[in-house]
Amino acid sequence: MFESLAEKVKSHQVNPQSPMISVFQLEIAEFGDLLAWMKGQDTFPQYYLNFRDSVRKIAAIGKVRSFSDEISAQHFVASQDLTLVGGMTFAKQGHFWLPRLMIEQNAQGVRISVYMDNQADGAQEKREALNALKTLQHFTALEPLKQQVKLVSQKANQAQWCSWVERALIAIQQNKLTKVVLANESQFESAQPINAKDFLAESEKQNTGCYHFLYAENADCTFVGSTPERLFKRQGPQVKTEALAGTALMSDDEQQNQQQAAWLLQDRKNDEENLFVVKDICDNLQNVVTQVNVGKVELKQLRRVQHLRRQIEATLKPEFSDAACLQAIHPTAAVSGLPQQKAIAFLQNSENFDRTWYAGTLGVMSKQQGEFCVTIRCAFIEQNKIRIFAGAGIVEGSVPLLEWQEIERKASGLLTLLSSGE
Known part of the structure; x- marks a missing residue:
């Protein structure tokens, strides 16, 4: 199913007319449980957001570009017309980034996007994009929580x-x-x-009427909640x-x-x-x-x-x-x-x-x-x-x-x- 995306990435060539960021997208009818997919990943950062008042969900791994404040993030969005994920701490420290791979589910279906930075090392970018696409097959079953x-x-x-x-x-x-x-x-x-993925999946079942979020900068610590x-x-x-x-x-x-x-x-x-x-x-x-x-x-x-x-x-x-x-x-x-x-x-x-x-x-x-x-x-x-x-x-x-x-x-x-x- 994802071979067409991989072929586009493999054949990608950067030239003077290339945009700053290349986007490769695939739209499909369904994908599977996004938290089960995220549970099978070992690429960081990891980001997940289940929106409160709609069926929209976003899951993302990796990082192509990052921004430490909302102004630079806004300038990038305005110039590139791309979607950034992230936010701000209580003390207003910004953390925004363009993921390597993003999966978005909504009422119309599923959109899979992989991003490459044309101003970075081309061979490295191609490797990382192809590795990200391989993760689309990696699901790990969610399990009930039974911990005291x-x-x-x-x-x-x-x-x-x-x-x-x-x-x-x-x-x-x-x-x-x-x-x-x-x-x-x-x-x-x-x-x-x-x-953390099992934990949030259980929270989604029980804490309805909420946004459900997960953010992990690395494997050691995951921020998770239902607000x-x-x-x-x-x-x-x-x-x-x-x-x-x-x-x-x-x-x-x-x-x-x-x-x-x-x-x-x-x-x-x-x-x-x-x-x-x-x-x-x-x-x-x-x-x-x-x-x-x-x-x-x-x-x-x-x-x-x-x-x-x-x-x-x-x-x-x-x-x-x-x-x-x-x-x-x-x-x-x-x-x-x-x-x-x-x-x-x-x-x-x-x-x-x-x-x-x-x-x-x-x-x-x-x-x-x-x-x-x-x-x-x-x-x-x-x-x-x-x-x-x-x-x-x-x-x-x-x-x-x-x-x-x-x-x-x-x-x-x-x-x-x-x-x-x-």
Whole structure:
């Protein structure tokens, strides 16, 4: 099936009229499970994104070109009309790249693309492209998770984390902050290695209504998660983003869920927390858009928690695109706080760990469209260790112990996946 692509690569000749990047593509009706394919790969980096509100999925391996900031990535996309993958850490450090091989599934079928850099060593590029094509046959079956894990350490125990919340409440009372989003990191260990692809496949089954992502720079550590939150989606100049903030319990008790939903929709503290995020996004977008429309409050219900959400739509000014959206919206008040710079400074002086990709953003960037999610409900998997992150928005009226229970509940959404095969 893939021989035609290989023949095109083998016969490829670079001449003065050749583009900077050569693209070889094949469209087929179906391919197979992308996570099962990724489980069979040993080429890095590896990248996977299952989009929240569509059947679109992207899997990619290898790297042809890379960019350390959103501006240079945007310039490349505009000049080459190619799709980049990647994103930004919480601290806004950019990591974008053109993969060697990318597989995209959508409602119309599957597109396989292999890329070669015509400004690099031609023989080496040809070898790497052909090796990438050989991987299309390599699938490894996904398996149920049957692992018991034990808590090894937490960056903050309950008492310490509650003391962070108390400090935040004092800063809010003194009008230094309006909101701050505190997080914790918990490390667990298993007797056996945890396979990140099996883990994410199980999360896809159980954590519906989410983006599902995987990013591995090398074989030693994989960042993985299932997030309910969109940073933004752009189609041409039209941008959709959202304020996802305010939380209540979800359980197996449907009556209790309805009671919690009714309470959440009426609770002033949670509604104000959501409106803080709305205002922050709208204020930050004002210089790059011509108009902004905010939708009515609604519920986003997940497996363990439910949130308030207000959807926001805007029209970009002609000179702006994905880089401007990333700069304006990330990180939102839903993962940092308000005022943003003061909230981030508070976090740097309070949290005793580096968030890196937690509360960052991952997505895809192209000329016509871009889409990025907020990387929460996530973990780093390193052999038999898993580090899980969870956060909670602290505003006036927050109760430290209740906020601790909230982050423990959020973390459990991933932790419980490990024993799902039993």
